[in-house]
Amino acid sequence: MSKxxxxxxxxxxxxxxFWLALASTYFLMPDKLVLLSxxxxxxxxxxxxxxxxxxxxxxxxGHAAFFGIGAYLAGLLAKYGWGEPFSGLLLALxxxxxxxxxxxxxxxxxxxxTRLMITIGVCVLFFELANRLRWLTGGADxxxxxxxxxxxxxxxxxxxxxxxxxxxxxxxxxxxxxxxxMLRSPFGLVLRGISDSRKRMLAIGSxxxxxxxxxxxxxxxxAGVAGALLAQTTQFVGLEMLSxxxxxxxxxxxxxxGTGRLYGGLIGAVIYMLIHDYxxxxxxxxxxFWIGLILIAVVxxxxxxxxxxxxKVFRVRxxx
Amino acid sequence: MGIVIFDGVAxxxxxFLIGVGLSITMGxxxxxxxxxxxxxxxGGYVAALAMSRLGIPFLPSLVLAFIAAAIVGxxxxxxxxxxxxxxxxxDHVLLSIGIVFVSIATGTYFFGPxxxxxxxxxxxxxxxNVLGMDVGAYRLFLIVVGFAVLGGLLLLVNKxxxxxxxxxxxxxxxxxxxxxxxVDRLFFFTFSFGCGLAGLGGGLGLGMLGLDxxxxxxxMIYFLIVVCVxxxxxxxGPFVAAILLGIVDVGxxxxxPETGAFLIYVFMVVVLLxxxxxxxxxxxxx
Numbered sequence: 001m002s003k004x005x006x007x008x009x010x011x012x013x014x015x016x017x018f019w020l021a022l023a024s025t026y027f028l029m030p031d032k033l034v035l036l037s038x039x040x041x042x043x044x045x046x047x048x049x050x051x052x053x054x055x056x057x058x059x060x061x062g063h064a065a066f067f068g069i070g071a072y073l074a075g076l077l078a079k080y081g082w083g084e085p086f087s088g089l090l091l092a093l094x095x096x097x098x099x100x101x102x103x104x105x106x107x108x109x110x111x112x113x114t115r116l117m118i119t120i121g122v123c124v125l126f127f128e129l130a131n132r133l134r135w136l137t138g139g140a141d142x143x144x145x146x147x148x149x150x151x152x153x154x155x156x157x158x159x160x161x162x163x164x165x166x167x168x169x170x171x172x173x174x175x176x177x178x179x180x181x182m183l184r185s186p187f188g189l190v191l192r193g194i195s196d197s198r199k200r201m202l203a204i205g206s207x208x209x210x211x212x213x214x215x216x217x218x219x220x221x222x223a224g225v226a227g228a229l230l231a232q233t234t235q236f237v238g239l240e241m242l243s244x245x246x247x248x249x250x251x252x253x254x255x256x257x258g259t260g261r262l263y264g265g266l267i268g269a270v271i272y273m274l275i276h277d278y279x280x281x282x283x284x285x286x287x288x289f290w291i292g293l294i295l296i297a298v299v300x301x302x303x304x305x306x307x308x309x310x311x312k313v314f315r316v317r318x319x320x
Numbered sequence: 321m322g323i324v325i326f327d328g329v330a331x332x333x334x335x336f337l338i339g340v341g342l343s344i345t346m347g348x349x350x351x352x353x354x355x356x357x358x359x360x361x362x363g364g365y366v367a368a369l370a371m372s373r374l375g376i377p378f379l380p381s382l383v384l385a386f387i388a389a390a391i392v393g394x395x396x397x398x399x400x401x402x403x404x405x406x407x408x409x410x411d412h413v414l415l416s417i418g419i420v421f422v423s424i425a426t427g428t429y430f431f432g433p434x435x436x437x438x439x440x441x442x443x444x445x446x447x448x449n450v451l452g453m454d455v456g457a458y459r460l461f462l463i464v465v466g467f468a469v470l471g472g473l474l475l476l477v478n479k480x481x482x483x484x485x486x487x488x489x490x491x492x493x494x495x496x497x498x499x500x501x502x503v504d505r506l507f508f509f510t511f512s513f514g515c516g517l518a519g520l521g522g523g524l525g526l527g528m529l530g531l532d533x534x535x536x537x538x539x540m541i542y543f544l545i546v547v548c549v550x551x552x553x554x555x556x557g558p559f560v561a562a563i564l565l566g567i568v569d570v571g572x573x574x575x576x577p578e579t580g581a582f583l584i585y586v587f588m589v590v591v592l593l594x595x596x597x598x599x600x601x602x603x604x605x606x
Contacts, residue, residue, distance in 0.1 A: 059409050061417075106589065110596030112409045113352055117548040118592055124541055125585035132578065244537070248417050255414060285428040292421030299415045300400065 003315040011316045018263070019173065026165055032277075033161035034234075037168040039273045041229045044172045046254045046265025047179055048222035053251075054259035055183060056215035057195035058107060059116050061247045062123030063223055066096045068242030069126065070224030071231040072137055075146045078232065083149035085232055089171065092228035093221045100220025104213035120244065127242045143237035157235070164233035171229055175222060180262055182218065191215055195260075252295055258307030267306050322453050324574050325567055330459035332566025333466030334528060337521030338539075339546035339558050340473065341514025347553020347602050348490045349507055351401060352409050355416035356518055356543055357536035358423035363389040363519020364531040365427065368436040378441040382523045389519020394512040401511065402504075420536045427533030438526040458527050465524065469517070473555050486510060490553045490602055545584065549591045551598025560599055 006014070025036050045067055052058045070092030077088050106118050130137045137143055150156040155163045182188060190211050193201045201208050231237045240246060249272075257268025279287060298305070342356040363385035370381040396419070404411050440458050447454045477483035488496040489503055497503045522531070529539065542565065550561030565584060572583035591599065 053410070059413065061413060106593060110592065113346065113548060113552060114592055114596050116352060116409070116413065117544055118589065120541060120544065121585045121588050125582065125589075128582050128585070132582070244541075251414070251417075255410075259410075285425045285433075288421045289425030289429075292418040292423075292425065295414055295418030295421065296400065299411050299418065300403070 004313060006314055006316045008316065015263075018266075023169060026162075033165045035273065035277055037161055037164045037233050038230070039269050040168045040172045041226050041233070042250070042253060042273055043266040043269035044175060044229070045223055045226035045250050046257065046269050047176065047262075048219050048226060048265075049250055049254050050259055050261075050265050051179065051183070051222065052216055052219035053254065054261070054264065055188065055191045055195060056212055056219070057191075058212065058216060058219075059112050060107075060119035061116060061244070061251055062119030062121070063219070063250060064242055064244070064246035065119075065123040065126045066100060066220040066223035067227035067230075067246065067250075068130065068237075069099060070096050070227030071237045071241045072130065072143065072227075073224075074228035075143045075231040075237040076136070078146045078148055079143065083147050085148055085151050085167065088148075088232055089225050089228050092224040096224025096227075097217050097221035100224075101213060101217040103220070104216040107216055108209045108212050120247075123242065123244055123247055127239065127244070130239055130242055137237070137239070140239055142239060143231075146231060146235040146237065148232050148235065157233070161233070168229050168233055171225070175225055176262075176266075179218075179222060183262065187211070187214070252291065254305075255295075255298060256305050258305030258310075261307040261311070264305060264307045271306065322451075323455065324571050326453065326455050326463075327459060328567030328570035329563055330456075330462045330466075330566070331528065331570055332563040333462050334521055334525050335542055335546050335566060336466055336559050336562035337469060337524065338518045339543045339550075339562060340469075340555060341511075341517040342543055343547045343550060343552050343554065343558045344486070344490075345511050345514050346547055347551075348486065348510055349401075349405060351405065352412040353401075353416050354413060354540055354544070355419040355423070355536065356515075357538075357540045358420055359389045359393055359515040359518040360522030360525065360539075361423060361427060361531065361533070361535045362392050362522070363516075364522030364526055364535065365431060365436070366519070367523030368438065368526055368531060372437070378444070382520055385523035386516040386520040389522070390512045390516030393515025393518075394508065397508055397511045402507075405507070420540070423536055424533050427535075431533065433533060436526065436531040438531075440527050444527075462524060462528065469520075470555070470559055477555060482509075542584075545588045547598075549588055549598055551601035553602030554598075554600050557598055557600030 022040070026033070029036065045063075048066075049060070049063050052060055052063065073095050074088035074092050077083075077091055082088075103118075103122060106122075107115055110118075131139055133139075148157050151163060151167055155167075157163050157167075183191070190201070190206055193206065194208050194211060198208055227241060230241065253268040253272045254265050255268070256271055257266065258264035276287070279290075304311070338356070338360045341359075342353060345351055345353060345356075366388040367381040367385040370376040370384050371378065376384065400415060400419075404415060444458045444461055446457055448457045448460055449455075450460065475483075477486060485496070485501045485506055488499070488501060489506055493503060522535075525531070529535070545565060546558050546562045549565070550559070551557030565587070568587050569581070569584050572579060573581075576583065595601075
């Protein structure tokens with residue numbers, strides 16, 4: 001079956017339509033603004049994971065560690081007096097970049113299994129840490145009292161989530177553009193090369209470990225921004241933002257949408273969160289059952305998520 | 321202090337029993353199986369049911385646990401795992417996470433979210449005097465069983481033909497297949513055996529680890545630490561790692577209760593920093 005070919009302009013047109021559609025949900029689903037903000041934030045988190053998993057090929061089920069760190073830092077900053085939103089994002093970005101870079105030294109050593117273990121272990125370690133430091137993080141009760149100042153001094157965070165909607169959509173869009181720029185640069189190509197064949201990249205002299213470290217650091221930073229966004233828009237930070245469950249969930253989101261593709265995280269987030277919202281009155285155990293089944297099905301069918309299926313049907317002719 | 325070490329060793333034996341199957345399958349099949357705790361859970365529930373509903377005594381219940389978990393493992397291997405041996409590690413992780421979620425949900429549905437009640441048989445209750453210390457009889461039993469299984473496995477792997485085939489396939493799968501080893505059947509039996517051992521561990525763990533539907537998730541990290549720190553593919557590696565882990569965890573909770581579960585993750589990260597392939601890795605990796 002030959003593929004339907006889209007020209008580069010048509011592909012860009014589709015992207016514009018996508019973002020406009022996201023923005024228009026403000027008018028289409030005005031009573032679900034909070035859910036929509038969370039979809040955007042989950043999408044950003046999934047994109048962050050994609051940088052590490054889909055592009056750099058680092059298998060990690062512990063990314064919620066950075067999400068949670070970003071969330072707690074932004075929350076703590078606001079709670080202890082400085083509620084300016086963008087500073088919270090910046091703090092989360094820088095802190096998670098540093099932590100991510102330090103951890104990346106552990107990540108690049110050893111086999112896939114070692115990497116997996118270290119990421120899971122670090123995630124659970126931070127979870128335990130946050131649990132123990134109850135005086136700081138609020139422990140199992142969560143961090144409350146997060147008060148945000150108005151954005152640009154003008155737009156207050158309101159109860160209906162209107163400001164939060166545009167704030168999160170705006171930040172996600174800007175960070176998405178930054179990530180896209182990075183992935184389409186020569187650095188992104190190096191990552192793709194390492195993912196394809198590490199040995200050949202070494203053979204042509206590429207400093208593979210160093211590049212992987214930077215990619216992981218970047219991925220951690222974006223995940224931290226996503227976490228900070230969630231803390232700021234919901235004005236609460238819970239312990240489960242650091243949990244293994246959250247890491248597993250974001251992995252599912254990404255795989256649903258398709259790894260290694262720019263829009264995979266966003267599409268996966270839209271699908272997953274909408275389904276989750278639809279079935280949200282179900283007992284959580286039943287949800288776990290169905291998600292488990294879906295996961296098994298996705299793996300056994302093995303087509304690479306929604307975008308993987310789409311790539312079998314469409315082809316984009318890149319401008320030379 | 322002696323009691324703490326004793327309890328730690330007993331706990332470690334349980335982790336070894338459940339984790340050794342995982343080590344062999346990970347080393348043999350290169351399959352990252354996060355769902356290994358689910359097989360232990362199956363064994364635990366079968367043993368608990370056999371004892372409470374059918375009135376079967378403890379030891380035969382353990383045998384039933386072994387068999388049940390082995391059967392479940394065999395079925396899952398045949399239907400799912402078999403098709404993914406050549407796939408990317410991500411697929412393994414996703415499949416096993418899916419299985420864990422399904423097993424937790426199923427466990428909750430059938431057995432409820434609370435811990436399974438367990439009473440040890442009369443000959444295992446109370447204390448026994450060993451080397452001047454009064455130790456729990458149940459824990460002593462665990463240690464004895466642990467050593468017995470270790471001895472049995474080492475005998476199996478080192479002195480039998482089956483064991484030689486397993487060792488050959490772990491070292492170099494392609495050459496072993498070229499020499500006529502039926503690697504696919506080997507995987508099937510080894511995986512089922514490993515799951516059976518996990519089930520046995522789950523049944524034995526009823527008195528020490530407890531059993532509730534989230535068992536697979538709660539203890540998943542422990543089994544993975546045992547295999548990763550010990551070295552996937554060997555038997556003595558996970559044994560040493562499990563004992564160390566048990567002592568560190570129990571000792572940590574006893575002497576430094578504020579740090580609690582923290583300590584084992586630090587322990588794991590430190591060991592993996594120094595020896596990324598584990599304490600006693602399989603050949604060709606050290």
